[in-house]
Amino acid sequence: MAAKLLERSVVEAGAKVDSQAFTLLATKLFRRSKFSEVVRLFTLLASRGVVYGETTYKLVVDGLCGAGMANQALELVRELSGVYTPTVFIYNGIITGLCRASRVMDAYKVLEKMVEESIVPNVFTYTILLNGLCRSNKTKLAREVFQEMKRNGCKPNPITYGTLIQHLSRAGEIDEALRVMIEQRSLELPTDVITCTTIVGGLCKASRLDDALKFMEEMRQMGVRPNEVTYSNLVHGFRQHGELDRVIRFFEEEKARKGGSLEAAAYPGYLDALCKAGYLDRARKSVEELRQSGVVPDVVTYSMLINTFARAGQFDASLELLEDMRRNGVKPDVVTYSTLINVLCKERKFQDAFRLLELMEAAGSPPNVVTYNSVMDGLCKSGKMDEVHRVYEMMLKSRCSPDVVTYSIIMNGLSKAGMLDSAVKLFELIKSSREGPDAAAYSMVITSLCRAGKLEEACGMYHGMEVTVAGDNICRALAGLVAALCDAKRTDSARRIVEVARERGHRVTKSGDTDLAKIVEDHLLESKEEHADAEWKA
Template sequence: MAASKSISPFRLSSLLRLQKDPAFAFKLFRNPNPNPNKTFRYPLLSYDIIITKLGRAKMFDQMEQVLQQLKKETRFVVPEVLLCNVILFYGRARLPASAIQTFQSIPSFQCERTVKSFNSLLNALLICREYEKMREIYLGIDDFGSPDACTYNILINACCLRGDIEQAWKVFDQMQRNGIRSTVVTFGTLINGFCLNNQLKEALQLKEDMMRIFKLKPNTFLYTTLLKGLCKMGDLTLAFGIKDEMVRNKVILDAAAYNTLIAALFKAGRKEEALGVLEEMKEHGCKPNPATYNVMISGFCREKDFQEAYKILNGMEDFKPNVMSYNVMIGWLCKEGKWSEAVDLFQDMPRRRCAPDVVTYRTLFDGLCEWMQFKEAAFVLDEMIFKGFSPVCISMNKFIDGLCREGNFELLSAVLTSLAGGNVLNEDICKTVVSMVCLKEKSSEAFELFDTLTVP
């Protein structure tokens, strides 16, 4: 949309920053001047703002148009950090080839590639889990500078995510030999790797070495990582020891740390202690977040105390229940055979101003099929398809199998028609229907269903 009157370059940057709609911001960027014969001198700030907005919105075609325009600019030097952000946008979108291409194109912006953009590329490839490509690219690091702490942290993280702790240690040792000082991030990454691989003893020892030898103070992330690992292993005594250490060292316990402890206590059947941690959380000025309430709902459902779970769902103090809250509740109700209550809660979601998502539909559909409530399941399936969602194949096969075993071919025919209308009917479903009907030796029903499967 063209602007009605000329605006200054400074004003354009301000307008772009305030504009929440990236598509409209892009139109404004492309047409800031109503006079086509007058050259508009874009400031670097405007490029930075619009590229960031488009990258975050995954509007990569438009972002590339802006980048091509930026290449032609001669009035200023394009900062490397701007292109680093582009590389990371592609990484977060799981587009490793585009991240590599952007890195390779940096010289065309009259910008030098350094270890900073090299690290951005390594991180983007790590997000995409392109481990072999990371190794291949790392071999050429000497062309861009010497590896720094960030480089080694990324490489250590890659080793940990692959479960190769031995190689992570080798990278750590190489870091020390090259005189690169380890950071809290380095130790946090290694400790996270140990926890992911259930090596809690080694994780705790590394935390002690970090403090005693390297004189580094653990941060909230590192402590919370240890808490999660210990709670996962069911060692609540050590977990609360870590919590107490955080308090002594004046490290802030965030909602994630408290939520981890609350969930572990519920899982261990220590409901009263979990409620005590919730109160402590509030007393220390840490407000419960939606995840806290979801943990509580799941905890009470695990105890089969659905009355208390409903109280939390209906009485959240600071937040409106989100769809995950309902999904947790519906999942547990179905698991315990309370499918009728699950259906009621599902139907009440619109009144509560919370729209069901694909997980809601699949959870309820799976639960109804599990308890052989095929008529109710058919209604949920029909609405699911209308909303553009599709069921999991295993659940769909179980549903069709159940209808065939009951001999309910009338409902099956209606379901197949609905599936065909929503383009969800596939070859596997057709094979299941034909095989099950043939087993029933119902020739007339078989021909009628065959017509449903073949008539467009």
């Protein structure tokens, strides 16, 4: 409304408006996403002689670019080029907008235009563009821009160097990344832990484990303290190369050098390495060391330890760690509980799992659908269908909505327990739901019907299936259905299934190399041979 009044007063009454009034109005219009009104007013007032300062000009350009309208911003700059000469700051806003929109080549063209117009790019221009090129994996062009920057006398700053080094490290060009870092250090420019961490990861990825350890020492010389991600990258790299014992020695040498304890950031990586290598007693001892140093493990570290001990069958230790976690004021999250519950259910320790479900509710971290599915899956595999019903009721009571996986688990349990009619009824219920059954659910029901000799129902189930549903599970189920139909001398029905399967792209069985039609052909050939053999004997 204000914009229209202002426009009318300028056009009809010839009112004079200064740039400050426009700036205030433009800010409000941008907040309301009235971008076209800002541009219209901006050009109207410019045509009526309003002189804008660079702050106002930049506000409009940055506002458009921030809204993903870099084209409109660039067009505005071109339109007003006879009135206002854009500065490097204006062009920086446009380059930023284009890079955010993943239009890095257009951003590069803006840089070329700046040079043509004798507008000197600054360190921010180059750094913004370099970041965009790196994110778009334009490595060669990124290098060229970096070299052009230096040739033009524009000195890269630590962010510029860090951007290029990080990209080169992740792209596998670790030697080039190290060369650029040496150049940065020769200029006595500081680096940061993120850049150093990517180099550690790059060296490990390139199987240069010795160099990764040496670089950890160089980080200290540079005054850069490794963080949890640095140590995690190191452990992951050594684990990938089967060298966990070696990285554990590195941590223990560090511990000895520091008087018997590691810095807090190193413990998650060290504990992770001990757990993955199976040194659980040493891991427990290290947790105690960490506590004695006044540092309490975080929820991620505790969850990792609990999961590791549970998978190793040391459930009492896992439950002790859970209690220790709560005692130290670290609130277990749904992932912590769910991970432990999942392992307990796989080991058929259902009473402990139920106790944890109740504990989750009491602690204010109610189980999610994944947690409930884990419990029901374990119960179904143990044939405890009454208990499954109990958990399902708990789930509904806690207002946790079942998903298609929930129903598939229950259907599978019902089928294996010989309760096929109940499984089919549940399947029909899923069909009426918003998500609908997935390939696994269809496969399970078709296979169960075949085993029960209900071939007519199995065929009807497949013919009525949503065409969009696909997957290897369906192909395996179809192979069983076609084979069962052939065994029942229902070759025409088998051929019809094959035709529909071809239309839907369901052609192969589990092995990936057997066409459904071949099952029918083999059966017909076998039948002919049996018939010929019978005639010969007669």
